[in-house]
Amino acid sequence: MVRDRSLSGKTFTVVVHVVMLFVLLVTLLPVIHVLSISFSSAAAINRGEVGLWPVELSVSAYTAIFSTGNVPRSFFNSVYYTVLGTVINMVLTTMMAYPLSRPHLTFRKFYNVLILITMFFSGGLIPTFLTVRNLGLYDTVWAIVLPGAISTWNLIIMRTFFMNLPVELEESAQLDGANDLTIFSRIILPLSKASIATITLFYAVSHWNNWFNAMIYFKSSKSYPLQTILRSIVINNEMSEEMQVDEVIDSVSAEGIKYSTLVVSMVPMLVVYPFIQKYFVKGVMIGSLKG
């Protein structure tokens, strides 16, 4: 890349940096504030003293949330649903996107239209619920992971990526005696790491953040993922008109509980991002250029 050393180029660079710094601060400061509150004492939180640094360092909020059993259990539920769901998503999405990307597939256009329709029309909550129930999925993990096993949007992105892979690769592999499965698993997939990583992330984040389906499809709250519990804590965090039995707790603040649970829910995704960042930048550009 040639660096523009003209005045306008430098001005543009400065403006871009200032804007990005502003965006960075707007994004980062709330996260730091959440972290600070989660590590502050209840008294300091209640006095409104916590800003961007913990006041009266305390892990009592974390002790409280991990001692109840609900947060750790729901955390592991979330991991389970995310891993299982993402594996199913990726297997089915790649296996469906590849044939659809091949120009010689019979009824290819028909299949594409059929798939596209689902992007614009859905059954709605109650028909979907009835379908899930009638299929025997209600109150099972499959109710969470199967109805959205293939995201049309992600499927199209993946298909577009596969379409850009040279057909010659397949042809030369066929000359070497490779069958379609070998071509798919040993040539196509290894060449698609960037898109696979990106789509995996999209799916994983979607599963991780999903709270509604669990609330609708699970009978026992012991099966809830972390986001459902978190939503409940955040939404119901306002004190009742009257005092509740567990409201007078001098070592743990309700705010502390809320923010420490938020931190717990953020950590896994924060940990995963750096590992796939190198693929991510390349992957998100998929489909943006043709040729």
Next chain:
Amino acid sequence: MKKLMSLLLIACMLVTMVACSGTDDSSSQAETSQSATSQAEESQAETSGDASAEDSVASEYADTITMGALYEVSKDRIPDRPSLVDDMLKERFNVVLEWNDIQNSAFNDVINTMLASEEYPEVFWNLNHETEVKNMGLDGYLVALNDYLDSMPDYKALWSEEDFQTMLEFCSASDGNLYYTPTQNYRSASMSWIYRKSAFDANGWELPTTPEELYDLLTQIKAADPESVPMPTRGGWKNAIQGMRVAYDVTSLESYVDAYTGEFVPYGYTTDGLREALRWTNIFYEDGLIDPEFVTGDDNQWTSFYANGQAYIEYQYVERTVWAETNMSPVDAEVDWEFTDYNVSSDDNEGYLYEHENTFFPYGYSFTDKISDEGLTRMLDWCNWISTDEGATFMCMGVEGVTYQVNDDGTLQFMDHMYHDTRNPEGEQPWKYGMYMGILRQTEDYTREVGKDTNITISEEFAADSNAHYSPAYPEQYTTEEESRLAELDTQIEDMAGEYILRFIMGELDVTDDNAWNEYLAALDNAGLQEASEIRTNGYNASQE
């Protein structure tokens, strides 16, 4: 190649179909769930199991009935199951409930989906959604309980005959049927003025009895502690005016019967008493005696006034004295909060008004049309049993030796590992054992142990004081159409009133100016006050016939 592609697609479909054909067995998921909590559950199961073995109660029912039960979860208050309640239901009533948890924050979404798909359970365990419950009853989903009440003598005995009839009038749906089991209210009052007694004693401040005295007091406090917010309120205009509203005998912003004259008032919004209350609130606001940001204030802000030692007096639930002390103690080790046994009144000679509560809480058990006759019989039996001393003690305090112990004086006390505001603030909550959620009455021991005995004290104080007056309650009787229309009009009226009331409090409009007040009344009329007043008046008249 084409064939293989088609095969791949078919494989995708087959995998999906095979997975979809799974049964309800969620063992793998359950295993995951259980792994995190197995230790805690095992320990509790052991303790409860031991206790059950000792106090085993032979069920009079031979066969086991399994039913679904909807359990409304608030926050993350989920019992460790099987809980003591599960054990007791099995032992005494041979009932096994399969719990269907429902987050109260998404109640409407989930319940509507359940009803539309007919995937709802037999038992609704203590739903706190009276309007929705009545509507479900009117739509035919719930069992009308009127004919079964005589089979629950201990439940009926929670009220006097007269109070029971009143309760029925209040809690029945518009078709005259009762669709849930209301819960006994153990108190008749819960609010008065809470104040920082330690500071009052140290500074020689007198408790106020009139708005003028209150103003003088707040001014003195502000002079002594310029950083204070002498009378914090909980955010929003309704909380900001509540103490003064009561001082001027306005029982409600909507309809009520005047405590002194016995006249029906369709809307408190239009009364001279409210006008006076707004005048005082405006003075408090302009002199910096209440939270200057009360309009947007939230619970955190309100709590911070206590945590920073800035609060001195507030019209509030008396049990919040414990909360106030706990929050303020880090900055004032000697702090002591008490509550008054009277309310500030605009006319000291005629006594004072207090907010009198009904003898019931509008929530309890409901049973759906899916329940069998035998299941209903046993669940009503359960409701009756938890209304007895023995059953109520179990639901509130748990099991002796597991959750509570008996003191030498015969009172019951939670054991050391259980929550108590002073003995063990981080102890285990009763709901973890399945207790409390689903009670139909609270025992004296329980209210004392969880710091709610102040409610009983204030109720007794007001009941014994001839100067204490309250508005008699009446069961509003509307048709379904009237109810619907009234809800619509009330929203419009409240929005309009709120807009003007804020302007009065913040001084943008002068509440003492007749033109401004008339403009406010005209705005309420435009919002539908006349029509709403007629509906409310008719509803009141119908209740008196």
